[in-house]
Amino acid sequence: MRKSISLGVATALTLSVSAFAVAADTIKIAFIDPLSGPFAGTGVNGLHQYEFAAETLVNATGGVLDGDMFEIVAFDNKISPKESLIQLQVAIDQGIRFIAQGNSSGVANALTEAIDKHNRRNPDDRVLFLNYSAVDPALTNDKCNFWHFRFDANADIKMDALTDVMAADDSIKKVYIIGQDYSFGKAVSAAAVRFLGEKRPDIEIVGNELHPIGKVKDFTPYTRKIMAAEADAIITGNWGADMVGLGRSVLENGYTGPLYTYYAAADGITAAFGDAGVGSLKLVAEGQINPPANDRAAAYYEAFKAKYPDGNISQARITNVIEMLAKAINEAGTATDVVPIAYALEGMEHESIWGTSLKMREADHQIIQDVHIHAHTNDGVTFDYDNSGFGLLVDSTVTMAAADSPTSCKMRRP
Amino acid sequence: MDLILVNLIDGLVTGLLLFMLSAGLTLIFSMMGVLNFAHASFYMLGAYFAFQISLYLGFWMGLLIAPLIVGVLGAGVERYGLRRVHQYGHVPELIFTFGLALLIEEVVQFIWGKSQMAYSTPEVLQFTAFSIAGNAIPAYKIFMIFISIAIFIGLLWVLTRTRVGMIIQAALTYPKTVEALGHNVPLIFMGVFGVGTALAGVAGVIAGPVLGTFPGMAFVLGSIVFVTIVIGGLGSLWGALVASLLIGWITTFSKAYNLRMEDLLIALGFEKPDVIWDSPWRDLWSLTSPQIADILPYILMVLILIFRPHGLLGKRDA
Amino acid sequence: MSDQTATAPATRSALLPLAPWVLSALLLLVLPFIFTANSAITIMNQMAITIIFALAYNMLLGQGGMLSFGHAVYAGVGGFACVHIMNMDDFFATIPLPVLPIFGGLMGMGLAMIVGSFSTRKAGTVFAMISLGVGELIAACSVIIVVFFGGEEGISGDRTYGLPTFGVEFLQQIEVYYLIALWLMISAILMYLYSRTPLGRMANAVRDNPERAEFLGYSARWVRFYSFVASGFFAGIAGALFAINYEILTEENLNTTQSGIILLVTFLGGVGFFFGPIIGAIVFTLVQTVLSLQTELWGFYLGLIFVATVMFFPGGLAGLIMMHVPALRLGKLGRLGVPYLKTLGAGAVMALGGAALIEMIFHVRHASSGDHEMVLFWIAFDSHSILPWVIASLAAAVGYFIVRRTAPDLMEAWNDANTPDGGAS
């Protein structure tokens, strides 16, 4: 009984391997993110962006090394750290050397530690961690390691850029900070307090609070507090349903000031805000979508939309991950030994297809890039999100944001 | 002072919404002894159906039709699912509804996908009813209050003034006797289940636009509905109302005011450690009421179960 | 339907009851030689942990008749305690890793003693609701009490810093596998033996008829309390093994989803038999880790299987297996073979056809437009062409037709196999 089922595991595992192993000369990248459950929308959209980037930017131009092709292999981690570690093991067993993950800093924390331990314990099949979206600053500070590369601006860098813009706005006198009660929410709050204190000591922080993550049904009571505090601006790191809930609640209940966010776009959020968000909703992120930076970027986006009409390029940096990885593999001359690839990635400078320059900082493997403050609008938007007619338009840009920001990372190199 | 009034209104909306769910559940629970774990899933179905209907026929038809469909579905679940499981006892019944909740969530994702639906309030109600000290009260909230109160009155009328209501009330207290009197208890069960789930459907229709229509909406509300009826007392409609409002106001007020544990501890004569970030008690010191607002109902329920197992207004043990 | 109550007649060999245990131990020993991949070992570790947890849960649900909606917290807290021990460098360096689960067990037991002191007063709904409330409370605390639970990202440790055990430092998955397998055997045997002790027997008695048990001199409340505490201990061990295997614990180890999963696993396997949860844990882990590699809709199928189990086989998979014991005793099990093959074979075709239809609908509805190619059962085809739809519909329809046709034969064969020869006319 038990045996026959276990045999089933083996067949299922081998079969799933063979199902994906299309050609011999493929370089596989494991995409470990939620593909089922409440965050599957974000995960699936990310997967499409990866597949499209690999296809368009690498495979269509002849591949890397001697014509090796990139292949994205999807693993569903159900946004659970435990499942992520199981899928990581499956990926390593399939001979995959590159792990891409982005949704949830909690998962990223688990993965980076597991990969560090794995690489220490198994020097023969080491893997690299390409973090494209988890922005907890700790990942490139106290918890940094040689195998982890972050392609997104971390929460501190984004806040640095955001507060640069806020500091220039004299109408802002009172700021309310609200976020989800976990590491990222706390990081946003701490960074906001620190940077505002440095740049505009006259700004009063009239509220700074955390709410339970994913549990709040109705944000009205929080809104009442924000209104009572007469805040001129709100900063929040909320994402998902918490973002929509908070945003709609404040806007419905009469708030008209700017609402500075990290993640209030795409995956249904842009559509959910619609007209209500215009004028208030701001978003800090890398990657310029509107107006298109150049013809190449526009063409790329158009091609993506043609293939995935319901999709959005909500994480422009995914193209950077693919391009920089391809470049590093070419430089290192190998796709199997990740150590020289990691050394090639360290300190790499790159021109992104979005027309900006990137630098992977050696000290902590944090990418340095332009960070934009976007406005949610339907005016002048070439590429909208969620096919809603609304999208993000670059309001202002901070070039090479926080390039000289300090890091507490003590990188140990092999 | 104005803020208190505003929060009272907000809490009332939350409480009444909860009541629409718990009213149906408490009827079902006390008649059939079934803790219907899928109750909030019917609420979700109500929102999704109404969204789909509103695309073609507008919000108001959604409000009319969606609860009917949900009610029919609910009755079907009772007839073809629960009744079958009933013979195995209460625990399998409960587990059945638990599995049903999982299944409904999966089916919703299968049909509508995983993203939030762009289901919004009708245009007629998209204005501010009135403002209190700069706090806007949207007209839709007033509408929600009226709908809930209308339903409560209607329910009360049916239960106390009609023959069916009399039978149901009798069945609440003496299910065996009522059957012995020759009433078709299985039919009553099916009807109560259908009406109960339809009520949940109504709640879904009117809450969907405000609280969001997404596959996790049932889970977010799920167990809090049980908590409500356990606190209120099983089988007691008034108990469900009192508990719903209590929970609505408790959570609203503890979110709307930052009561800090620090103040309480100092008032109790404890001394705050100088290096708070290194103290093992730092989490206790930094605790605020919004952080624990959503778990207060659970604390309340555990205390009630320990000290008053039949709930605030209930007559039978849970 | 009595659970493991049939005591072996004294005449039977004393060694016979040991046979399943010895076989299981041997199987556990050789499994890693059959499935050598690290991922297979990881999955087996996960299975073993789930088995222990499900068995512990069944001490409550199956043997004690107590339905808990928050049992994950006992495993979780045990696991968290173990990670904290791993992080106490000096202390951890003095204890060998294989001993660590005892600490997890004690922690789970301690928490169960506190909660059980007020939750076990009543069974039924009161117990279930208190367990739900306490479960929610502790899960919510995990993001508030950062000192112990580490907030949303949890806490992690390194198992290899313990005192080396006979030179083994537990660097490799395979070493961890044998550690977990050892604890699986120990826990399963202990839990099995527990069900044979006076307290274990009284747990059954209290489950079936608490009032009668009271008039036999036993306080139903204390019997439930001891069952609860024992269950908490073994849940804590499962949590500790989780900590050793994954070296990280997070909020997901505590939340109600996890508690719900273990209820599902246990019920799916069958609460009426000791080995039920074992089957449940194996099947569930396979569905979760292997089926989810194949289809996004794994949760849908799982929900379907679960609801069908509750409706049609309340005894779970174990009940399904044990249904065949009478026929086996009569030596007539063989007569079921051909009818089974006919009906179940057709049933499988029907299920596969149905699943294919579901997958294709899902693909057409949710895949990116222009993406017409889908892979199903390792065959790639165009989901927008008519042929696959015809094939799938045909398979489902023909399967259904044959099932309907052959079901009466199966029923007849079933009745025949369960009637002693000569007994029926």
Added chain:
Amino acid sequence: MTAALELNALTKSFGKTEIIRGVDLSIPKGERHAIIGPNGAGKSTLFNLITGRFPQTGGSIALHGADLAGKAPFEINRMGLSRSFQITNIFPKMTVFENVRCSLLWSMGYRYNFWSMVSRSPALTTGADAILEQINLTARRDLPAGVLSYAEQRALEIGITIAGGADVIMLDEPTAGMSHSETDYIVELIRTVTVGKTLIMVEHDMGVVFGLADRISVLVYGEIIATGTPEAVRADPRVQEAYLGAALEDH
């Protein structure tokens, strides 16, 4: 010598309704005592008061001289009182043998023991088998109790009740719903298993009562109107008037 069971001015009210209205009764050791009375007289309530299922409203109950007020059923059982139920009350999913063995556990000193195997104890096995022998269910030993016939289940219940070695046995309508032959069988059984013990029973069947009991108490509307030997009770005009006449007409 103290009485096995002593009731003193015992009262019980549910809300405003007084069901037991001051019962005084003393049952000496070794006596077979029957409580009879018309329907609704409060016999079962009296039973439930004595066994701790309900708390009393007033008065006292003493078992071998010890007050039972506020004691839980399991505590009363440990003091040496055991009862059966009007509605068959066994463990239906367990085997017949298990049923009896469970009822032996406490009295054999196993208490909340989780370190010894029940099957390893010869004393438990022989003890349970001896009781099975006494109640003539040896042939049914390994069947689930739920599948036994009604009379067998009643016999098993009596077995469970006496197994714990209690010296005061209370039986609630042990022959209710039985045929004549079954009744005779159970009466014989009760007679043999209660030798040397105090028996208190509630019974409707007059044949059973007059055949088995040493003394009879007649409970009418929550009060004992007569107590005495069967002959004396039979002759008591008040009993005749209040109860027997009506009851005999029924039969």
